[in-house]
Amino acid sequence: MVLAHALRAKFRSCLEHFPLQSRAKEERKKAKPNRRTPSPRSEARGEILRPPPSPSSDGRRVQPLHHQQIRRLDLLQGRRFRCLRCQDYGSSGRMDTNDSLRVASLWHSMHAISQQLSPTVGCSGIELLEADTFDLHCFQSLTGTKFFVVCEPGTQHMEALLKVIYELYTDYVLKNPFYEMEMPIRCELFDLNLSQAVQKDRVALLGR
Amino acid sequence: MPTVGPRSGDAIFAKNAELFTLTYGAIVRQLLTDLEDVEEVNKQLDQMGYNIGTRLIDEFLAKANISRCVDFKETAEMIAKVGFKMFLGVTASVTNWDIEGTCCNMVLEENPLVDFVELPDTCQGLYYCNVLCGVIRGALEMVSMKTEVTWVRDVLRGDDSYELQVKLLKQVPEEYPYKDDE
Numbered sequence: 001m002v003l004a005h006a007l008r009a010k011f012r013s014c015l016e017h018f019p020l021q022s023r024a025k026e027e028r029k030k031a032k033p034n035r036r037t038p039s040p041r042s043e044a045r046g047e048i049l050r051p052p053p054s055p056s057s058d059g060r061r062v063q064p065l066h067h068q069q070i071r072r073l074d075l076l077q078g079r080r081f082r083c084l085r086c087q088d089y090g091s092s093g094r095m096d097t098n099d100s101l102r103v104a105s106l107w108h109s110m111h112a113i114s115q116q117l118s119p120t121v122g123c124s125g126i127e128l129l130e131a132d133t134f135d136l137h138c139f140q141s142l143t144g145t146k147f148f149v150v151c152e153p154g155t156q157h158m159e160a161l162l163k164v165i166y167e168l169y170t171d172y173v174l175k176n177p178f179y180e181m182e183m184p185i186r187c188e189l190f191d192l193n194l195s196q197a198v199q200k201d202r203v204a205l206l207g208r
Numbered sequence: 209m210p211t212v213g214p215r216s217g218d219a220i221f222a223k224n225a226e227l228f229t230l231t232y233g234a235i236v237r238q239l240l241t242d243l244e245d246v247e248e249v250n251k252q253l254d255q256m257g258y259n260i261g262t263r264l265i266d267e268f269l270a271k272a273n274i275s276r277c278v279d280f281k282e283t284a285e286m287i288a289k290v291g292f293k294m295f296l297g298v299t300a301s302v303t304n305w306d307i308e309g310t311c312c313n314m315v316l317e318e319n320p321l322v323d324f325v326e327l328p329d330t331c332q333g334l335y336y337c338n339v340l341c342g343v344i345r346g347a348l349e350m351v352s353m354k355t356e357v358t359w360v361r362d363v364l365r366g367d368d369s370y371e372l373q374v375k376l377l378k379q380v381p382e383e384y385p386y387k388d389d390e
Contacts, residue, residue, distance in 0.1 A: 070379060142269050142276055144348045144382055163270070170267035 067086040089198055107148060111138065128161075141166060161201050168193050225297075229323045231374075236336060246333040254337070257342020258349075265347035268294065278377050281305065283311050283353070287344060287374075296320055315361060316370040335359050337370065344374060352381045361380045 051150035083104035100129040111125045126145075135155060138148040145167070147162050171189035173179055179187060228239065235256075239249045272290050277283040281302075288300040304313040319339050335341075341357040348355045353376040361367035 142265060143266055153221070166266075167270045170270045174263040174266055 084183070085190075087191075087194065105138070108146070111140070111146060136162070137162060139163065139166065145169075159202070161197065165194065165199050168197060213292060224325070225320065229320060232321050232339070233313070233325065236334075240334075245293050246331055249336050250333070250338050253338035254345070257339035257344075258278040258346035259342075261343040261346025261348075262337070263349045264343060268347065279309065280353070281309055281312075283332065283348070284314070284374060284388065288314050289348075291347075310376040312374055313373060314372045316372070319363075319370050321368075322364060332365070334364075335362060337362070338365050341372065344372070352379055354378050354380055 012188045013044050075170055083101055084105065086100040103182040115123055115125045125138070125140055129138075130153065132151050133153065135153050135158070136148055136150050138146055139159065147165055149158055149162060151158060168190060172193055173187050176187050176189075179185065209268060236249070236253070240246075243249050243252065245318050254352060257300055268291060272286075272294065274290070279285060285301045288302045292300050296319075298316060298318045300314040300316045302312050310378065317334070319337060321340070327336065338359070341359065344357045345355055356375045356377055358373050359371070360373045361369055361371035363370055375387055
């Protein structure tokens with residue numbers, strides 16, 4: 001799929017500027033990560049995923065309880081494009097505001113273009129972008145608001161998480177009478193519940 | 209003295225539902241006092257409804273878990289059966305479709321907004337439940353449909369039922385490149 005490759009390359013080149021680092025897949029599953037042995041799945045993909053030797057973050061990675069698979073969440077408004085909210089959860093690769101705006105605007109355009117280029121009729125845009133070092137899951141509501149999450153490759157159940165976040169958005173943002181539509185979201189209750197939802201998701205993932 | 213048994217949850221909920229009716233009544237009353245002109249009040253109620261509708265649609269989509277409607281007929285059925293039920297606890301029936309399938313009427317069996325209400329002679333031009341028109345219009349606009357919603361029959365004005373007319377003016381899907389109005 002030429003388009004997928006082109007989009008992937010474009011996105012990867014953009015995100016390679018950001019210190020999003022990959023981790024060995026088996027780290028997620030084993031209590032004592034063995035970085036030397038790549039997991040069968042990563043071998044099948046033809047790549048060996050090793051965590052880069054950065055001294056500061058190594059200590060954190062050894063403890064799976066602090067392992068954070070969800071890197072960041074973003075919320076884009078479709079109509080008048082604006083990035084309404086972005087939140088970093090990952091321990092590696094924090095993006096500052098400019099970077100996140102760049103990602104958001106890039107994604108917004110790509111999502112829209114993909115809708116037009118898609119060979120299937122009635123396509124509603126990209127739902128999943130899989131790259132070597134991250135996955136990007138996107139959910140678009142029928143009103144045009146897009147939610148996307150950048151996470152570790154192969155992270156499961158992100159669609160369910162995005163649905164939960166959509167519900168949180170309808171409750172704590174839209175029902176707040178002081179929130180102006182299509183403005184950046186500054187609702188504490190939303191932030192609180194969002195963190196809880198991501199936390200719960202993280203715990204659930206570790207439990208499996 | 210006989211002990212009073214525990215009240216059933218339904219009875220208590222009914223009392224709380226009254227609060228909604230009373231609150232709405234207070235809003236209409238205040239608007240009449242502030243604006244004094246019945247037509248202005250109608251417009252304000254519609255605008256308020258519009259603001260509510262633009263926010264309510266996302267909740268409806270999130271909680272009702274429905275997929276995109278194929279045509280306007282399905283949309284109207286959704287509003288009548290699922291939408292009204294979810295937010296007002298009543299259902300409506302859809303009637304009177306025109307040939308193109310862009311205009312229909314919705315008949316409300318019950319209307320919780322108008323419990324205990326009687327319109328005085330001074331407010332005869334008032335559409336008491338005009339907020340509902342705005343809600344539907346606002347909600348549909350957020351899903352790319354421009355509509356016109358008006359009251360055809362209103363019990364408070366002497367008719368025998370509450371009947372809304374929902375007319376689809378045009379579909380306005382968002383296409384790339386989006387218009388940027390800044």
